[in-house]
Amino acid sequence: MKNKKILKILAIFIPIILIGIITYLFFNFQKKKEKIAALKNVPTFNLKTINGSFFTQDNLANNETKVIVYFSPSCHFCQAEAEELSKSYQDYQNIQWIWVASEPLNEIKEFAQQYKLSNQNNIIWCHDKMATLYRKLAMNSIPYFLVYDKNNHLIKRNSGAIKLEKLINTADENK
Numbered sequence: 138m139k140n141k142k143i144l145k146i147l148a149i150f151i152p153i154i155l156i157g158i159i160t161y162l163f164f165n166f167q168k169k170k171e172k173i174a175a176l177k178n179v180p181t182f183n184l185k186t187i188n189g190s191f192f193t194q195d196n197l198a199n200n201e202t203k204v205i206v207y208f209s210p211s212c213h214f215c216q217a218e219a220e221e222l223s224k225s226y227q228d229y230q231n232i233q234w235i236w237v238a239s240e241p242l243n244e245i246k247e248f249a250q251q252y253k254l255s256n257q258n259n260i261i262w263c264h265d266k267m268a269t270l271y272r273k274l275a276m277n278s279i280p281y282f283l284v285y286d287k288n289n290h291l292i293k294r295n296s297g298a299i300k301l302e303k304l305i306n307t308a309d310e311n312k
Contacts, residue, residue: 179203179289182270184237184263187246187255192263198233200287201259204304205235207271207281210248214298215280219252221301226257229305234260239268 184192197203208215219236222229234257238245242264249255249262265271274283277296282304284293295304 177291179285180270180274182273184265184270185242187242187249187262187264192235192261194289196261197235197285197289198259201231201233202287202292202305203233203235203285203289205237205283205285207237207265207274207276207279208248209238209279210240210244212279216248216252217298218280218301219248219254223252223254225301226254229301230259232259232305235263236260237263237265237270239265239271 179194179197181194186192206215206218208218210216222234236245236249236254238248245262245264246255249260254260255262271281280298282293282295282299283291284295284304286292293304
């Protein structure tokens with residue numbers, strides 16, 4: 138008799154638990170799908186620059202390729218990317234670079250100065266307080282690159298280290 142009660146309880150709760158799991162997975166999938174769809178065009182954002190001003194999607198250069206780089210000053214891959222950009226900066230002056238990190242502003246500023254990229258007109262260094270942009274764009278690693286064309290449409294999304302030449306060649310192919 139006790140076994141029958143247990144079986145009846147299990148017969149009720151197992152389907153409820155399975156329905157709950159399926160519902161959770163469905164909504165999680167939908168959220169991820171929405172975040173990825175949000176990347177197709179430059180998203181709205183509001184970031185503070187290392188100079189203390191605010192930088193939003195409205196400040197993006199018109200008619201230029203834009204590269205949003207989410208990085209961390211302590212990331213070795215990010216350091217290598219900055220070093221590569223510093224050495225070959227002359228080749229990438231026609232691109233607007235937006236480097237974004239959630240570390241304190243002074244660390245971002247030191248990083249930009251270390252690689253002699255802090256005073257370049259086409260490179261903007263931003264602070265993403267509370268990693269809001271990182272979460273909004275469903276990023277999953279550092280460095281993370283988003284390349285947008287002159288019309289602000291996504292050309293390439295790259296998670297992890299990549300040679301800048303390869304990243305930019307993708308942009309050139311889509312012009």
